[in-house]
Amino acid sequence: MTLLSAFTLSWRSFWTLRKRHDGPPWARFLIASGLALLVWLLLGLLGLAGIVTIAVPNPAYFARLLSGLLALFMVIAWSMLAVVYLVERLLPEARLAALSPARDWRAAILVSLVLLAGLMLGNLAGSAVLALLYPDIEVFSSTALRRQLRLLQFLPFMAIVNGIFWRQRLQRHALKAQAAEAQLRLLHAQIEPHFLFNTLANIESLLDTDPGRARAMLEAFSDHLRAGLTQLREPETTLAAELDMAANYLRLLQIRMGGRLRFSVEAGLDARAARMPPLLLQPLVENAIRHGIEPKIAGGCVRVHACVEAGRLQIRVEDDGLGFDAARAARPGGNGMALANIRARLQHRYGERARLSLACLDGGASALIELPYQVKP
Amino acid sequence: MTRALIADDEPHLAQHLQQQLLRLWPELDIVCMAANGIEAADAIARLKPDLAFLDIQMPGLSGLEVAQGIEGATRVVFVTAFDEYAVEAFERAALDYLLKPLRLDRLARTLERVRAALAGPSALDDTALAQAMRCLMKGAAVPGERLRYVRAAKGGMVYNIGVDEVLFFQSDDKYTVVRTATDEYLIRSPITELAARLDPEHFVQVHRATIVNLAHLAGTRRDEASRLFLRMRGMAVELPVSRAYVPLFQAM
Numbered sequence: 001m002t003l004l005s006a007f008t009l010s011w012r013s014f015w016t017l018r019k020r021h022d023g024p025p026w027a028r029f030l031i032a033s034g035l036a037l038l039v040w041l042l043l044g045l046l047g048l049a050g051i052v053t054i055a056v057p058n059p060a061y062f063a064r065l066l067s068g069l070l071a072l073f074m075v076i077a078w079s080m081l082a083v084v085y086l087v088e089r090l091l092p093e094a095r096l097a098a099l100s101p102a103r104d105w106r107a108a109i110l111v112s113l114v115l116l117a118g119l120m121l122g123n124l125a126g127s128a129v130l131a132l133l134y135p136d137i138e139v140f141s142s143t144a145l146r147r148q149l150r151l152l153q154f155l156p157f158m159a160i161v162n163g164i165f166w167r168q169r170l171q172r173h174a175l176k177a178q179a180a181e182a183q184l185r186l187l188h189a190q191i192e193p194h195f196l197f198n199t200l201a202n203i204e205s206l207l208d209t210d211p212g213r214a215r216a217m218l219e220a221f222s223d224h225l226r227a228g229l230t231q232l233r234e235p236e237t238t239l240a241a242e243l244d245m246a247a248n249y250l251r252l253l254q255i256r257m258g259g260r261l262r263f264s265v266e267a268g269l270d271a272r273a274a275r276m277p278p279l280l281l282q283p284l285v286e287n288a289i290r291h292g293i294e295p296k297i298a299g300g301c302v303r304v305h306a307c308v309e310a311g312r313l314q315i316r317v318e319d320d321g322l323g324f325d326a327a328r329a330a331r332p333g334g335n336g337m338a339l340a341n342i343r344a345r346l347q348h349r350y351g352e353r354a355r356l357s358l359a360c361l362d363g364g365a366s367a368l369i370e371l372p373y374q375v376k377p
Numbered sequence: 378m379t380r381a382l383i384a385d386d387e388p389h390l391a392q393h394l395q396q397q398l399l400r401l402w403p404e405l406d407i408v409c410m411a412a413n414g415i416e417a418a419d420a421i422a423r424l425k426p427d428l429a430f431l432d433i434q435m436p437g438l439s440g441l442e443v444a445q446g447i448e449g450a451t452r453v454v455f456v457t458a459f460d461e462y463a464v465e466a467f468e469r470a471a472l473d474y475l476l477k478p479l480r481l482d483r484l485a486r487t488l489e490r491v492r493a494a495l496a497g498p499s500a501l502d503d504t505a506l507a508q509a510m511r512c513l514m515k516g517a518a519v520p521g522e523r524l525r526y527v528r529a530a531k532g533g534m535v536y537n538i539g540v541d542e543v544l545f546f547q548s549d550d551k552y553t554v555v556r557t558a559t560d561e562y563l564i565r566s567p568i569t570e571l572a573a574r575l576d577p578e579h580f581v582q583v584h585r586a587t588i589v590n591l592a593h594l595a596g597t598r599r600d601e602a603s604r605l606f607l608r609m610r611g612m613a614v615e616l617p618v619s620r621a622y623v624p625l626f627q628a629m
Contacts, residue, residue, distance in 0.1 A: 197458035201477035205393030
């Protein structure tokens with residue numbers, strides 16, 4: 001193991017609670033010391049900039065103050081490390097696993113408390129040492145109690161910084177989880193046995209009687225699978241790609257369902273160029289088929305329409321199938337999870353600037369996604 | 378001559394099955410190609426074919442529901458792309474089913490069995506069908522509180538009826554009729570939902586549209602076409618039993 005890889009490994013697992021950390025213990029120790037040094041330097045810079053002022057009678061005093069502070073910070077860092085180590089030893093593995101990733105604010109508060117305990121303990125121990133070493137410096141010789149109280153002044157500031165840090169971590173995690181869920185959903189839909197085997201069975205049934213059609217269907221099927229795989233790898237896509245994927249899917253279903261399915265996909269060039277997160281449209285089209293058209297005896301029409309209006313991209317999926325109520329009766333246990341996933345992803349990425357709305361049409365259903373219109377610069 | 382019906386909502390699959398059947402069994406007379414469950418149920422009741430190939434997922438009625446409504450002697454072979462509950466249920470009951478895409482050798486084997494079964498009428502297939510149906514209904518059951526009362530409307534009043542008093546439930550497209558010894562009421566719950574929530578010791582589904590209370594069963598009757606009917610205590614009306622559920626009453 002090279003020195004560099006030892007440090008990278010340690011750094012990656014530095015911010016989580018675990019029984020067994022990646023990288024050697026000495027690397028962890030050095031990282032903690034390095035962080036203390038960093039804080040010390042930062043404080044020194046603040047001092048130079050005149051933001052923190054301490055009355056300094058002479059240069060010798062100043063040097064002793066600085067070295068004393070560095071020693072204090074080191075002791076604090078090591079003590080935090082020690083408390084974290086103690087917690088990691090004492091708590092059962094399952095509890096640690098629940099604490100370590102950014103799960104929720106309770107975990108965040110608990111971890112913060114553990115760190116705070118380490119901080120205070122270090123401050124206490126460091127002060128005792130410093131009071132012995134530098135009895136002439138007033139900052140160090142004040143009583144331990146007053147020192148702890150003074151430290152508490154920083155608490156609100158630390159809490160705010162911590163809060164922001166954890167919030168961002170939580171959001172990143174949630175976004176990643178939702179994107180992963182959408183991908184899983186697509187994979188699941190593509191290898192869903194009814195879809196997969198019925199499609200294959202249709203291709204097989206056409207091989208003898210209508211080879212041209214069989215070939216067209218095979219092409220649409222492989223395009224659909226490939227589009228899915230591409231979408232899986234991209235964090236962002238264009239509406240054009242999403243529309244092509246939907247059109248391919250509908251083409252497949254149209255061959256399968258014969259005259260029962262009609263569809264149209266319409267979008268202007270400006271709309272087609274829009275950037276958007278992948279897999280927002282496909283679940284809506286699948287819902288229109290599964291809950292609207294497929295269970296309806298006469299079949300129906302799916303209409304996908306996208307346009308740009310006042311800087312906003314509007315994507316609409318309409319069907320004249322069974323509609324929400326009847327669909328729920330025909331196929332209970334519907335796919336509300338897919339809609340919840342789309343909503344959550346829009347919310348995370350665009351906040352209030354994007355939304356998904358559903359409407360019951362006179363015989364059928366309509367879903368509308370609205371989001372800010374963005375094109376690649 | 379053996380007469381058969383094919384039901385599948387995907388036209389190419391229906392045609393393909395027809396071609397393969399004619400290849401393996403040229404003298405088979407395919408009397409109807411149904412494009413949905415309702416067409417299939419109507420055609421089976423009207424044409425009384427010897428054999429029905431039913432796709433499971435169809436609009437209108439599922440293949441299973443169509444089978445639940447068969448009163449005559451029509452034998453059923455289910456066709457499915459793969460439905461884990463169904464396949465498991467069929468396998469356990471040793472019932473005939475076909476997987477899509479079709480395999481010719483598998484189809485040939487199924488047809489051999491069907492031919493043998495058609496030659497000598499046996500109760501074995503019906504027992505298997507009944508068993509598979511019960512498995513599937515259990516699989517579809519929504520766990521929940523067991524029903525002890527039903528609240529049913531009649532003439533602007535809502536009545537609370539103990540399920541012990543109910544002779545049978547029977548549904549049409551929209552409503553389910555609750556029949557007691559003295560009166561009848563309407564509720565909105567579909568039969569499948571009721572079947573899942575009633576005590577199976579007393580209430581058995583005997584048809585796609587009917588659940589009876591065994592405590593009020595007076596007797597059974599077979600007609601000349603060997604269809605089975607139930608008579609409830611104090612009632613003149615007879616309730617037909619679908620072929621899938623006939624074995625339930627053979628021990629009685």
